[in-house]
Amino acid sequence: MRHPSSELATLQRRLDVIEFFTRPENDSLMRNICSSLRYIRNVNGILAKIKALSAKPYQWKALYNTLYHAVLICEVCESAEESGGLLRDLATTDIQHLYEMALSMNRIIDFELSKTEGKFTVKAGVDPDLDIKKQTLASLGGLMSETAKVELARLPECVQECSMLYLPHLGYLLGVRAWRPDLTASQKELPNMKFMFQNNDYIHYKSKGCEELDVMIGDTYPEIVAHETRIMMRLTALVLQHLRTLAALLDKCAHLDWYLSHYHHQLYSIPSPEIQTIFCF
Numbered sequence: 622m623r624h625p626s627s628e629l630a631t632l633q634r635r636l637d638v639i640e641f642f643t644r645p646e647n648d649s650l651m652r653n654i655c656s657s658l659r660y661i662r663n664v665n666g667i668l669a670k671i672k673a674l675s676a677k678p679y680q681w682k683a684l685y686n687t688l689y690h691a692v693l694i695c696e697v698c699e700s701a702e703e704s705g706g707l708l709r710d711l712a713t714t715d716i717q718h719l720y721e722m723a724l725s726m727n728r729i730i731d732f733e734l735s736k737t738e739g740k741f742t743v744k745a746g747v748d749p750d751l752d753i754k755k756q757t758l759a760s761l762g763g764l765m766s767e768t769a770k771v772e773l774a775r776l777p778e779c780v781q782e783c784s785m786l787y788l789p790h791l792g793y794l795l796g797v798r799a800w801r802p803d804l805t806a807s808q809k810e811l812p813n814m815k816f817m818f819q820n821n822d823y824i825h826y827k828s829k830g831c832e833e834l835d836v837m838i839g840d841t842y843p844e845i846v847a848h849e850t851r852i853m854m855r856l857t858a859l860v861l862q863h864l865r866t867l868a869a870l871l872d873k874c875a876h877l878d879w880y881l882s883h884y885h886h887q888l889y890s891i892p893s894p895e896i897q898t899i900f901c902f
Contacts, residue, residue, distance in 0.1 A: 637706045638880040651881065653697050657690035658878050661871065668864065671857055674850070678735035678742075684860070685730070688723045691870050692716045694877070707880070711873055718863045719870065729856055740846070741853045751848045758841045761787075768830040769795070775828075776811065785831070789843060793834040796823040 642651045662683050670676040671684065698711040728747065735742040745752055765785035772795050773783050779800040787793050795814070799822050809816055814826040 634706045635880055650701060654694055655881060657694050660686040660690040661874055662687050671860060681730055682732050685723060685726045688719060691874055692720050692723060694874060707877055714870055718866060722859060722863060725856060725859060729852060741849055743849050743852050754841055754845050757838060758845060768834060772828050772830050793831040794825045795828045795831055796825050798822055799824055
């Protein structure tokens with residue numbers, strides 16, 4: 622705005638776009654483009670996070686929305702290709718790789734579940750091995766409850782309550798509510814149980830049932846996270862392959878947004894001739 626262009630070719634290019642959208646028959650096209658432009662973001666910071674494997678779910682969603690709607694704008698502009706200039710450039714942009722990228726993101730990422738769980742989450746059906754691990758984790762609650770019932774039957778009568786829990790690096794543990802306050806170290810020892818630690822009113826042991834769960838299920842949740850991270854890394858590599866194409870397309874979309882802002886300014890305001898000159902050129 623402070624340094625308006627004086628190149629006639631650039632000025633004519635801008636005016637051609639604005640003139641095209643002033644035609645009543647192109648109003649629907651303009652509305653569709655504006656509807657998509659509102660989803661497009663400056664993704665430089667997002668891409669840096671994705672490259673560092675530290676992107677949040679909302680950042681993956683923002684990148685997908687940007688990618689999807691940028692591709693959609695190119696497809697919409699195909700009906701205006703004969704107008705020339707920027708619209709023709711958008712209509713003739715090779716978006717095949719970007720389309721495939723958006724398709725892959727939509728096929729792989731469960732955006733709703735990612736938001737709920739606060740991490741990159743893969744949709745069911747993408748990886749059979751991952752699906753099996755998630756099914757195992759889903760059934761784990763009932764299995765742990767059943768194991769706790771079996772263990773309770775083996776415990777001395779003084780123990781009235783116990784529960785199973787999982788801790789990283791320690792595996793599955795049996796939590797037993799202390800049956801008497803101020804128990805000594807020797808009193809905490811139980812038959813066929815290995816004392817691990819006490820936390821408030823609960824004493825934690827490694828039992829036979831815990832060892833069986835360690836062997837049968839293992840570190841299911843960490844394995845799921847690691848598995849999904851590997852899938853995320855493959856998707857990240859795909860995104861990084863086409864950064865230049867994406868950057869070039871977003872630059873064109875930014876110019877289109879800028880041109881349309883001038884059009885709307887002229888449509889909804891009545892500036893002085895001097896201001897009109899600034900906004901048009």
